[in-house]
Amino acid sequence: MSHENAGYRRLFEPDGMTFGASFPLTGTNRSTPDVSDELHLAKHAEAVGFDALWARDVPTFWPKFGDAGQTFDTWPWLSQVAAHTDEIALGTSSVVLPLRHPIHVAKSAATVDRLSDGRLVLGVASGDRDPEYPAFDIDRDERGAAFRDRFEALRTLWTEEFPELEGEWGTLEGDLDVVPKPTTDTVPLLPTGNSRQSREWIADHGDGWLFYHLPERTLEDYLADWRERAGEKPFVIAVRVAFADDPTANPEALHLGFEAGVEWFRTYFRRLEELGLDHVIVGLVGDDPERALSVFGEEIIGGS
Template structure:
């Protein structure tokens, strides 16, 4: 772990040798309308008490019914600031901020502010976005999202690490007369590019502090991990896994989108296998009509045993 990656959130997720677990909002499962805020905060505190290492929030600027998912509805900066006030030590992650749709100076200011207000718990997943109508709404060319992403990452790194920097890009120009404050609690807010982000593996390895990817079958995952290690060395690898617990602990796995439905015994073996393969963090979710019970079952029958 390098000196610049030592904020509290990073240490919680990647500071040891064991696989860590996070879960994502909305914890109530409400994805197409505004979730109950008080219930979300109660469940966030409960997840922390159960030992989950991170709480992740989505960035969905505009709701597109055809996509069928509004994330946690609220803006991630405002939302995670509220979560920070209702939790103590759990890492707070974005999965992921759509950089091409946001001005990088606004992102830099918001992220550094949240990093301070949370006591250094922010880990920033960043992505290029996958909802083309949003780019039309913002008057942006969705085909240029890869280049805008690279420029945004360079801008973030510069204004977080330098005082009164000189920098320029499609986003604008800084000539050394202006500074971004506050700076992060450490050298940088850790950045986890998400998916391929329309970049080469070499670029991801050079510019990301880690990589956040989606669920993959074991054989494919193994090859991705090999390529990631070649490009990034020991930088961490995090992934999303849908975890739908069957009532029967011995139930065999059934494929689901981004994961499986299976018994707790199979999931324990599965996550141990992921850890042996070199996965560092998994973002899991508890399905079901009773989210509190679902989080508790997942923690007690799977997470604690891994």
């Protein structure tokens, strides 16, 4: 299919479930992480078997929400990561479309896609940090419509030359083009959460669905419903992982994940794969991120 660039194929062509790691790999999400440490860990994640590196799009820091993502702006950051890695997919989780002008997103995403030889997969969302909407002069109550409008604009801007296009964000009358174009017809787009859309809309328009951590029984229901609506389009979730010192330790709940021994995690991810999950974005928690990446690579990715 025309949207299957190198990153999409890396994540979703394999028969089994694949794994990605989320920035900041150092765990520094309230201040600026050390660039050299982050890039070192990015290369290490690729070396130990991760299939993707995921960067969040957080324009502002709202202390009440708790974090500033990886701090650096998504597009130059992923360009830097692309220059320091070889084949690992690069993902966004996720670009908040109502806060972004679609021409800027189209150009920036296509640029990263080109610079990385087609490794970009674009998670997109409607957003959930309330003060950002007035900061960008966006009506929070209209963000569902704004998401759809910008989503469809991106498709047009990538697939058509000198498009004629009108939205509440502006008008193109066929005398301007947006370049570069992506390596394939369109950068793959994965709506995140519900994005204030129906499941039918997400199944029809998305190249997959990116969701948050779900209990296994709930995930099973979501996957069954998704397969009925979307066929074999991929389903992705994010899970926070903290390795206990005792490899046999039973799980304790974390926000959007677990702390447990490596043996339990090995079984847990095997169950998710059996349910038909396609990809997991792993948020590793701990004081030694390089060791955590190594353990995950050796014991979970290599041991699954």
